[in-house]
Amino acid sequence: MNAVTALEWFTQVLEVITALAAAPLLFGWVNQCRAWLQNRSAPSLLQPYRSIRKLFHKDAVLATNASPLFRIAPYVIFGTMAAAAAVIPSVGTHLPFTPVADGIALVGLLATARVFQALAAMDVGTAFGTLGARREMMIGFLAEPALLMVIFVASLLSASTALPAIAEQLASQAVGIYPSLAFTAVAFTMVLLAENARIPVDNPATHLELTMIHEAMLLEYSARHLALLEWAATLKLFNYTCIGFALFAPWGTAHSETPQALLAALPIFGLKLLVAGGGIALVETLSAKLRVFRAPEFLATAFLFAVLGLLVRLLLGA
Amino acid sequence: MLLGLLPAQIVTALDTVVRQLGLQGLPTATAPWWLLLPLPDRQASYAPLVFLVTVAAVVVLTVLAVRAVWHRRVRRSAAWDCGFVRLDARMQDTAEGFGQPIRHIFQPFFAMQRELPTPFDRAPHYSVRIADRLWLGLYQPLGGLVRALADRIAWLQQGRISAYLLYGFVTLLVLLALML
Known part of the structure; x- marks a missing residue:
């Protein structure tokens, strides 16, 4: 193994570790921004870490009729989210894992996590779990095509479906402002909000039975299982944000795998996360929670925006 | 399952049919056996076996790490019933519950x-x-x-x-x- 590949593997490991470590921080930052924008006193930036740590130390309580699937699901969901972080370029784009899975496989991976989440939610058989699973699948089957369409537009522009290659291609072009990417950016933001149980579709802060989706699926979980699921939820938000960076803001990632380039890329990446987290909080504060049956309209709009981007690209070549 | 895990082999097998039909074949010969390379001039590839093994390895690693770092204590208890204890098998969700939103959304079709x-029905x-x-x-x-x-x-x-x-x-x- 020569030095270049060693550095590439180092970048790969660094990316996953950054994702695992920084995901709760991003979550905390979004919560903090939300609190500020809503004139509340904000919780500490480290609050997600504290709650995850507390949950890990607790004794796990399982329902008497919980099957092994219920116990293994948090590990599978966490594992898939961590593996997804390996495919998405965040700090550098030269990742040795890239040829293994492209953007379409990534969408499949996220769908796998969703299926396990829904299965686990139905496992114990309480009313809320199945309710959450049903709603999650409803959101999922509408959000997935929109996300795929977004990736297709980006892959049309850059002649590749692998996210690091897309990021590299889009970043290397001279001032490239594509109208098609602007449309898909709107679509992607909407998918991000829906997939991560953010406000127009779901509210991460409530346990109000009429509206909740994601939280309804976690109700039977406790202790380390719940900790893993919460951590996985923060990882999911982090992953989606990084997909957004790769597609719409690929500037500043390290293209040459030298330690200097990586060091230079880290603060830019942090800055992008700060801005994106603030943006998510702003959108959440400015919009109202939709009724559950309004969510399909929201996601259909996202899909339409993505298709519009595709048409702009194919018909106008812009 | 086989098609998903070994796409390159199956594509190569189908390739002979495609060539017999007089169409242009697929340039898969250059890729290693575990890698699906649909368009070599474009940067897009997929290695399902490696992908599966990696994801499985990460999951196993997570299980081991959690077990090594924290405790493994588990207590069994009754499921939370939200104040409604008479939940039985007749009330469980069926596929109907999953299909209903789709029907609702695509109602015109x-x-x-x-x-x-009605609530007053005897049966x-x-x-x-x-x-x-x-x-x-x-x-x-x-x-x-x-x-x-x-x-x-x-x-x-x-x-x-x-x-x-x-x-x-x-x-x-x-x-x-x-x-x-």
């Missing part, structure tokens, strides 16, 4: 007949019959048309050898006339 029970009864409007409105008339046409043409098939020989003879005559 479905012809739906539904019987909903509550729920039934739903779903038909595809597109199937009823487009495919069934088309199918009917084809069937009607086929019925009309069926009188040609008399079942007598002499009639078929006559058809062959007439066809030959027509072809001859066309050639000359």
Whole structure:
């Protein structure tokens, strides 16, 4: 193994570790921004870490009729989210894992996590779990095509479906402002909000039975299982944000795998996360929670925006 | 399952068929056996086996790490019933619950007949019959048309050898006339 590949593997490991470590921080930052924008006193930036740590130390309580699937699901969901972080370029784009899975496989991976989440939610058989699973699948089957369409537009522009290659291609072009990417950016933001149980579709802060989706699926979980699921939820938000960076803001990632380039890329990446987290909080504060049956309209709009981007690209070549 | 895990091999196997049809084959020969490389000039590839193994390894690693760092204590208890203890198997969710939102969203495309029970029914009864409007409105008339046409043409098939020989003879005559 020569030095270049060693550095590439180092970048790969660094990316996953950054994702695992920084995901709760991003979550905390979004919560903090939300609190500020809503004139509340904000919780500490480290609050997600504290709650995850507390949950890990607790004794796990399982329902008497919980099957092994219920116990293994948090590990599978966490594992898939961590593996997804390996495919998405965040700090550098030269990742040795890239040829293994492209953007379409990534969408499949996220769908796998969703299926396990829904299965686990139905496992114990309480009313809320199945309710959450049903709603999650409803959101999922509408959000997935929109996300795929977004990736297709980006892959049309850059002649590749692998996210690091897309990021590299889009970043290397001279001032490239594509109208098609602007449309898909709107679509992607909407998918991000829906997939991560953010406000127009779901509210991460409530346990109000009429509206909740994601939280309804976690109700039977406790202790380390719940900790893993919460951590996985923060990882999911982090992953989606990084997909957004790769597609719409690929500037500043390290293209040459030298330690200097990586060091230079880290603060830019942090800055992008700060801005994106603030943006998510702003959108959440400015919009109202939709009724559950309004969510399909929201996601259909996202899909339409993505298709519009595709048409702009194919018909106008812009 | 096999198609998903070993796509390169199956694509190569199908490739001979594609070449026999006189179409341009797929350039998969350059890739290693575990890698699917649909378009070599574009940066897109997929290695399902490696992907599966990696994801599985990460999951196993997570299990081991959690077990090593934290405790493994588990207590069993009754599920949280939200104050409603009489939940039994008759009230469990069925596939209906998952299909309902899809029906709701794509309502214009479905012809739906539904019987909903009222709270005063002695023997509550729920039934739903779903038909595809597109199937009823487009495919069934088309199918009917084809069937009607086929019925009309069926009188040609008399079942007598002499009639078929006559058809062959007439066809030959027509072809001859066309050639000359």
